[in-house]
Amino acid sequence: MPFYPNAFFASDLSDNVINGVNLALKTAADEFGKYGPVEYWVLGTDKQAALDLINKFCERYYYGPMLPYCNSIETDETREHSMIAYQKIGENAILNNRPMGSAGHNGGFGRGIHNLTSSYPFNFDNLFEGHPPQEDFKTVLHEYFHVVQISSVYNLEREERESKIKPGGTIWMMEGAAEYMANYTLFKLIDNGTIDFEKSWGTLREKMQNKMNNGKLNIEENCPNSKLNEFTYQSCNSAGYDLGSWGVAYLINKVNNQNILLDTFYPNLKELGFEGAFNLAFGFTTEEFYEEFEEFLQLPIEQQLEIIPDI
Numbered sequence: 128m129p130f131y132p133n134a135f136f137a138s139d140l141s142d143n144v145i146n147g148v149n150l151a152l153k154t155a156a157d158e159f160g161k162y163g164p165v166e167y168w169v170l171g172t173d174k175q176a177a178l179d180l181i182n183k184f185c186e187r188y189y190y191g192p193m194l195p196y197c198n199s200i201e202t203d204e205t206r207e208h209s210m211i212a213y214q215k216i217g218e219n220a221i222l223n224n225r226p227m228g229s230a231g232h233n234g235g236f237g238r239g240i241h242n243l244t245s246s247y248p249f250n251f252d253n254l255f256e257g258h259p260p261q262e263d264f265k266t267v268l269h270e271y272f273h274v275v276q277i278s279s280v281y282n283l284e285r286e287e288r289e290s291k292i293k294p295g296g297t298i299w300m301m302e303g304a305a306e307y308m309a310n311y312t313l314f315k316l317i318d319n320g321t322i323d324f325e326k327s328w329g330t331l332r333e334k335m336q337n338k339m340n341n342g343k344l345n346i347e348e349n350c351p352n353s354k355l356n357e358f359t360y361q362s363c364n365s366a367g368y369d370l371g372s373w374g375v376a377y378l379i380n381k382v383n384n385q386n387i388l389l390d391t392f393y394p395n396l397k398e399l400g401f402e403g404a405f406n407l408a409f410g411f412t413t414e415e416f417y418e419e420f421e422e423f424l425q426l427p428i429e430q431q432l433e434i435i436p437d438i
Contacts, residue, residue, distance in 0.1 A: 129161030139171040147251035151267035162278040177214035217247025232273040268309035303371020342369030380434035
């Protein structure tokens with residue numbers, strides 16, 4: 128049975144944050160589909176409020192000896208992706224007056240849910256100049272698109288699941304698809320008046336031009352000569368998001384269907400595997416695509432931007 132996502136908030140978060148996240152989650156589900164129970168846990172900056180939310184999380188799923196175990200895991204500040212680590216990110220952003228945030232799909236498979244966690248989405252509170260609420264709205268769309276991706280292979284064993292959504296550990300499709308679809312959807316909904324934001328945030332083409340520039344700079348500085356199918360979370364991570372989103376935009380433009388990932392690629396991923404689903408959706412092999420895309424990267428930015436919807 129399909130469900131709308133359910134969000135849980137630390138007690139120090141404002142109505143702006145609560146309403147912003149809830150609207151973004153509903154929008155994501157309406158645009159991308161509903162995929163069973165999705166929980167979005169949002170931390171603020173206050174430690175006690177975070178501890179209270181962690182306790183709520185643990186009591187929701189664990190009992191007996193597992194309850195203190197859950198609390199010890201989620202309150203471990205040295206553990207990446209623990210709930211308290213997300214709280215520290217928000218706290219440090221405010222303490223250092225430096226905008227930084229994090230969010231992620233953190234499993235939940237054993238409990239039959241999608242568990243997503245977020246640090247303080249301060250843009251909904253308009254705290255930093257040049258960082259409008261649209262940024263946090265887009266982040267929620269991005270994380271929800273990971274629900275779409277993982278749902279397609281949800282009940283497989285971890286190794287098989289990973290091999291289908293991130294073959295060989297490559298992240299360009301996983302992160303590029305989430306990033307492109309989040310940005311495209313946001314600009315589309317602003318453009319058609321479905322969502323009303325007070326401040327202008329440029330255009331999708333401007334956003335994608337920045338991604339092309341940043342992606343190429345990242346390769347030049349951190350991983351010279353690396354190609355799209357070599358980006359992993361350990362190597363060329365940032366380019367995986369930026370140029371990955373361009374790779375997805377290229378594929379979508381090739382078949383002239385903005386919904387091809389939702390209509391064809393992900394629904395067939397479990398049965399056909401990455402290569403098979405890719406062939407079916409886009410009509411050529413990944414090897415052919417990688418060659419074409421390398422040539423595309425050499426084009427002037429004006430030509431590259433022609434494949435991006437003008438919204």
